[in-house]
Amino acid sequence: METNRLSPSLAQALNDQMTKEAHASQIYLSYGAWADARGYDGIANFLFRHAQEERNHMMKILEYILERGARVKVAAIPAPGADPTSVQDCFEKVFKQEIDNTKAIYTLVKMSLTEEDWASWNFLQWFVKEQVEEETLALNLLDKIKIAGGEKAKDDVLYTL
Numbered sequence: 001m002e003t004n005r006l007s008p009s010l011a012q013a014l015n016d017q018m019t020k021e022a023h024a025s026q027i028y029l030s031y032g033a034w035a036d037a038r039g040y041d042g043i044a045n046f047l048f049r050h051a052q053e054e055r056n057h058m059m060k061i062l063e064y065i066l067e068r069g070a071r072v073k074v075a076a077i078p079a080p081g082a083d084p085t086s087v088q089d090c091f092e093k094v095f096k097q098e099i100d101n102t103k104a105i106y107t108l109v110k111m112s113l114t115e116e117d118w119a120s121w122n123f124l125q126w127f128v129k130e131q132v133e134e135e136t137l138a139l140n141l142l143d144k145i146k147i148a149g150g151e152k153a154k155d156d157v158l159y160t161l
């Protein structure tokens with residue numbers, strides 16, 4: 001008897017999203033290490049916590065795939081990429097990363113809608129809401145760095161930030 005409740009295409013797409021969340025975690029981990037090495041402890045702390053949140057997102061998807069009786073395929077995580085060139089660049093990269101992730105989530109929502117997989121559609125709504133929060137958080141960071149002087153922000157201001 002077939003006990004898998006996910007279509008092969010949606011199961012694959014959810015597995016891919018799991019890897020994307022793990023990749024985001026690695027990116028924030030690397031940015032956190034970059035910020036810490038420059039003495040921006042507060043920013044580093046924020047990024048390390050965020051890296052952990054992305055791991056939690058990965059686990060949430062992993063658990064859902066298992067719950068639906070489909071197979072979890074743990075794949076290799078791509079390297080995080082180059083370090084930011086400044087705090088402003090770091091926050092811009094965080095914002096872009098979140099926008100890209102939102103697009104990936106929307107693609108999953110669309111797939112679940114097309115397949116009339118309402119369980120997956122309902123599951124994914126949590127991520128839709130979460131992405132609104134994460135984009136707002138990233139936007140607030142960009143606002144803060146703009147107030148602090150953007151690329152011209154002095155070290156003491158960055159330290160406070």
Ligand code: FEO
Binds near residue numbers: 021053054057134
């Ligand atoms: Fe898992 Fe920042 O989205």
